[in-house]
Amino acid sequence: MYRKILTISSFSLILLQGCSAFNSQVVAVDSYSTMQMSGGTYYLSTRTPGLQLQQQSFEIMLQNMLSTKGYTRTFSPQNSMYNIVYNYNIKGPYTNFESYPVPVNPWWDGPYDGVYNGFYGDMWANSISTSTYFVKRLELSAYNKNNAVWQVVGSLKSEDGNLRTSFPYLVSGISNYINTNSNKIIYVNVNQDSKTGQYIATQSNF
Secondary structure, three states: OOOOOOOOOOOOOOOOOOOOOOOEEEEEEEEEEOOOOOOOEEEEEEOOOOOHHHHHHHHHHHHHHHHOOOOEEOOOHHHOOEEEEEEEEEEEEEEEEEEEEEEEOOOOOOEOOOEEOOEEOOEEEEEEEEEEEEEEEEEEEEEEOOEEEEEEEEEEEEOOOOHHHOHHHHHHHHHHHOOOOOOOOEEEEEEEOOOOOOEEEEEOOO
């Protein structure tokens, strides 16, 4: 049995596409497993400092997700089969620059789709657009008697720096990769149903 799980490096920011509509996110997932073990009782803890009420809401989401995998939460470390540790962070803001050509009319000193007063100009100029984004990360690790059993990490790219808006997407994104080896980074589309409020995760074709 492995004594520790390899540290998972940060995902490439270029590959982290997913800054889309509010009700849809793309989560990049990487997972490891040292052995296939069924669910059982677990004690949930974190090393990430944070607001108590916010962490309680995060833990309820994790508890509900883990229950679908056969895990039952206990509040006594001595009576649990596993110690499951969750950690999260936000990095950024980062600035993304994109350069693209725009047509410029020779009879006018600015871009206007290349057309002005019925005349078309074949002159082009470079224009640059900027956008700001954050990278949010959730890590979930399970230990049995201090031996690492499995680990799963989810990351997404978001326009805002509020983790509460993205945490449900991260939890849903990693759900299908608990206690599995992904062998690579998997991209998962997570959509929130506008009628039921449920989060639906499907593997992306990235």
